[in-house]
Amino acid sequence: MEKKELFLGIDASKGYADFALMDASLELTEPCFQLDDTNSGHEKLREIIETYFLSNPEMTFYCGIESTGGYERNWLNYLLLLGVRYKMKSALINPALVKGISKAALNRSITDETSAINVALYLANFKKKIIYQQDDGQQQNPFESGRSLYTYQKMIVKQSVQLQNQLEKIIYQHFSEALVYCRQGMPMWLLKVLNKYPSANDICRAGTSKLIKIKGVSEQRAQELIIKAEKNNQYCDRNIIFLINRTTDQIIHKEEEIAAINKFMAKQYSQHILVKLLSTITGVGPITAILILFEVENINRFATVKKLVAYFGLNPEYRISGDGKWGNHLSKKGRRTMRARLYMCCLTAIHRDPMMKQLYARYKGMGKDHYFTMGVLMHKMLRVIFGVLKSGKPYDIAIDQQNREKASEKQEDIEQQKLQQIRENRKKSRRYLSANNEDVAPISKWKFKKIKELETSQAPESAVIRDRSQPSQK
Structure with missing residues (x-):
């Protein structure tokens, strides 16, 4: 049939x-x-x-x-x-x-x-x-079912950030002196103070004795806050007082909800073998390891590390057409939350991991800016995560060093193979043309030069593909 x-x-x-x-x-x-x-x-x-x-x-x-x-x-x-x-x-x-x-x-x-x-x-x-x-x-992968919880957590975090941004504008207009405490985010103690005493006048009337009853407010901090409130001359009516009270109440509730979710996730997943493995990587804590596994779900979905890197948009993306080359940058496709998490992991790693610190210094020494260098580190961090999850072994900087040394030894052979492959592909694509056809073809001077370099040079692929002197347009 x-x-x-x-x-x-x-x-x-x-x-x-x-x-x-x-x-x-x-x-x-x-x-x-x-x-x-x-x-x-x-x-x-x-x-x-x-x-x-x-x-x-x-x-x-x-x-x-x-x-x-x-x-x-x-x-x-x-x-x-x-x-x-x-x-x-x-x-x-x-x-x-x-x-x-x-x-x-x-x-x-x-x-x-x-x-x-x-x-x-x-x-x-x-x-x-x-x-x-x-x-x-x-049995279903536990990290697949936990992704719904992760989505809920991201929604609560987003709502909390929106409310804090709104509250910051209100404080700026009616009690701007308090913003000196918000340079690294809005602390919980200030939220609780504003929730109970929304205006500068309320803080002055409360006095030190009532302010120090709030968790996180020392006597010295209470006195500083009262001095700032006494100097404040911005008007604050009942509508603003009510708005500050309700906004701070919502933010406190959101932050408590986020803390409860993190506590539940830690209790649910902290003893999982994959979480313990990822936690051995410098810069990756238990909660971060759990959230990374929520993003990855199952590492066996990715046959190679390149597919994992492309899935989260950390692969280089460019376009070559004629004499022009455009858009040599990270693709930034896929889930942006994973890239944000890797960025924070790398910020910690460059201070505590010798390999990451050396890599950061190397690219900065080449004249690259901070964000370019962080993109390289995020790519490296994701490769380390792939290796740890695939091998089932804890992160060991010595093993990573050995792998890089082996790759360095093979690099010259690999580059020669790439160059040979480029030449073979060119011959295959131009098999219907004569060998010296470029001598009469109306191609640009730059293209003619690159063709001759490809035919005679023993340099790696970068000599042909990554030349910075090439024109930006056809």
Whole structure:
């Protein structure tokens, strides 16, 4: 019996999903349809799929569902269960990929139905590049389920920062002297003081005896605060007093909620072997290790360290066309929260880890600015995290030094291999042209020079690709 492939594209919405079923010739086998996200809707999907398998048992079903922030999970889990009974492969599709397919198809309008068709088109055209998920019956990765908690924590942190920014503007207008205590963030003791005594007049009336009852306020600090309040001449009416009271109350509640979440996460995950492994890396504490694992979820998703680096947007990105080269910078694609976390880890590491300190000094000595150098360190930190998680061994700077020495020994051979590969690729791409065609081709002086260098030089690839003197435009 002839083997057949079908591609099921799914666009999930709240309470229902749109389905598009397409064959290998990119034709819809039937009109698009909708099913509700209920038991009866799931059962109806099973009946539809079973109908196709009864007509051709050798058939393969490729199912893809666009990631929509949570509404897709019920459908994906059900498809994985069906994959145990039928010859099916299911995958979660990045929305950016679906958007690219839509642009290529020149779609002027986007609907749920067209999104489902775009998912099916992506499955049909790139089925070999997709990483399919499997329901192997094993226990769920605890860090996958903890990601919902992490999302909630990020939301609370964002709300707290918004409220603190708002409060800072109010204090600046009505009690600006107090801002000297907020140079490194708003301390909890000041929030509690303003919550109980919102205006400068209230602080003066309270006096030292009442202020020192607040945790974090010493007698000296209370006296300083009273002196600043006495010098204040900014007006503060009842509306502002009420606003300061309610805003500080909300911030205190948010900060307590964040502390409770961190305490729960530490209790839940601190003894996990992966958390202990990551905590051995200089600059990575237990809570940071937990949050990194929430971002990574499962290190086995990444076959190489380059894929992990690209996933979090720390890979270099550039464009070369003709004589021009543009945009040599970090791609910054993927989850920005991971990059922010790595940045803070590296700030600590450059003070405490000799290897990171040496790397930072090396690039600063080359004339690179702080943020360029921190990008290099973040890339290095992520490679260290990958190595620790993949090997299952604690971080050891001696091992890292040995690995770098081995890489340095092989570097010359690697560069020569790259250069040889470039030459072979050039010969292959220009196999229909004569050997000296560049002598008569209307190419630029810069391009002609680089071609001759490539043919005669023993220098590494950087001599050709990373030349800084090249023009910025064609």
